[in-house]
Amino acid sequence: MLSRGVKQLGRLRPCSQGILPSFACRGFASPTLPELTKDRYPHVKRGEFAKLDQNHLKFFRDLLGENRVLNDPSDCEIYNVDWNRNVRGYSDCVLKPKTTQEVSQILSFCNEHRLAVSPQGGNTGLVGGSVPVFDEIVLSLSLMNNIISVDDTSGILVCEGGCVLEYLDEQLANHGLMMPLDLGAKGSCQIGGNVSTNAGGLRLLRYGNLQGNVLGIEAVKANGEILDCLSALKKDNTGFHLKHLFIGSEGALGVVTKVAIQCPAKPQAVNLAFLGVKSFDNILTTFRRAKRELGEILSSFEMIDEQSIGAVMGHLKVKSPIDNHPFYVLFETQGSNDAHDQEKIHRFLENIMGDGTVLDGTVTNEPSKMRAIWDLRERIAEAFLHDGYVFKYDITLPLEKFYSIVDVMRERLGSDVLRCCGYGHIGDGNIHFTVTTKEFSKDILKRIEPFVYEFTSELKGSISAEHGIGFRKPQYIHYSKSDAAIHLMKELKKLMDPKGILNPYKVLP
């Protein structure tokens, strides 16, 4: 996840206006490129796909015009590298359709000529799912960024897949509404990508996931067929719920071109608290009590450990408003009456401090200070990049065992790594377990993987909570899914994309 838009240039108005942020302003520590994926992962072999030739390019240029077909390697570079700089493809063709029809014609052509395609939104994914592995054509949805309708009464938004999340949120604010999801990458990530990856984020605890909030989808299948499931109804039990095939399938079954989303009312009152506690157990106690005492207004409950916050404070010079503690809790409330909310928060804090669970803290409803506090949480991923190489794992564990992965791995890795730490969504049992080193090391990788997946599997957790499988994790999917489930996924893939041109080498083993 990236940081919130405000602090970084380039986050503010990236793809929505056709300007792609350069690497420098995306929070990268240095401009050096990662090794090509084909070299770092030599066991992955290029599929039996055609190679792009002049005839193909001519077709695309005739369809989209010169400007919407990028062919120059330097123009294509940023579409080839993932945000984490873990993987890099070498595609020299980026296509930028503006309509569903164009997407349909592109896919139909690619399917016919067996050209592999890598659909791409804001390219903020963390598992290498949004960039080519080899020379797949990049299908960028960036120019499909129109809002089609907003219904003030029902709260239903219909828009194109390339709309940037933050832009949608800003537009919805004029209607007294908000997006049901919020994540660090909001300034760049696109709703089509969010839906395709079933992105979670910071308020899933309160507003639920996209499987619940997306009412309808328009998608284009691998053969170019347009599938209109763009129903904007809360209730619609007519036949199989096909939209779910596209939510979280990471572009392997189709390209999401339009979505209808149920949006909640924008809260009248928002309060944010940042607390220092001395043990992970105290975080759990705070969470249990927060659910009981703040129940209906609690909108986010996040934890950060000392090493994670150290990265933000050290590399990005973000100041913590409170003293140093082994663990931090950040919780947010959203409600309709500020006086009521503050009374609840105050009583809760008084109680939780009274028994020594919380040692230190601050609470505020002032936007600038809330943003400063959110930065401590949302800019962690960005801060880690400054360490060098980042091994990042996004796992769900039973709450009591949430932090155990960090303790266990610290023992395994000792002082051979710069950081071994965790932060994440307590509300959803989802920890972002992270190890950083100066540079990529196969030895460290071997000490982390597959152990981290085995550990997660033993505890009946998920090896990918909200980041998906992408390129980095297909070989580990079996730790979280049964053989029968994986078999059915493969059957579905065969049915919907028989030639396998959509996002190959990803999701499925």
Place this chain on the structure above:
Amino acid sequence: MDDYKFLFKVVLVGNAGVGKTCLVRRFTQGLFPPGQGATIGVDFMIKTVDVDNEKVKLQIWDTAGQERFRSITQSYYRSAHALILVYDISCQPTFDCLPDWLREIEEYASSKVLRVLVGNKIDREDREIPTHVGEEFAERHNMYFLETSAKEAENVEKLFMQIAEDLMKVSRFLCDN
């Protein structure tokens, strides 16, 4: 959970810039952090002290002085055991606002709350409010009075310790009766 016998809630109020946060920092951490930004919202921390060999836990709430946060801070008065009203001895307007603060305290705080008037920044040479003026004001309004310097660590420990001792006496008295 923790081993303590008494828990008291102490709330600091007063105009922006009079040094409330510095008093708290000096007491809880022994620091005087220069160039602090204004407190926004409410900061809170715990400090355990010994009084007559008993552990007393002080829950200290440091509120924002700025007018625009006033609505937040009001809800924090209610269950306070002690209220520390702070002004800056080198800044007349911060003293002139004391009646406004008192009105708010009357309205929102418990009538039994221990009230302490503190003239801070006695390290400064450009004093505008003589000690006896502060003293008289405190007396008139039935408040304790103390002058402090968070910067020079003068009377800061004494301020909080005296509050702890006093509150302990009161609660012992209530227990015994």
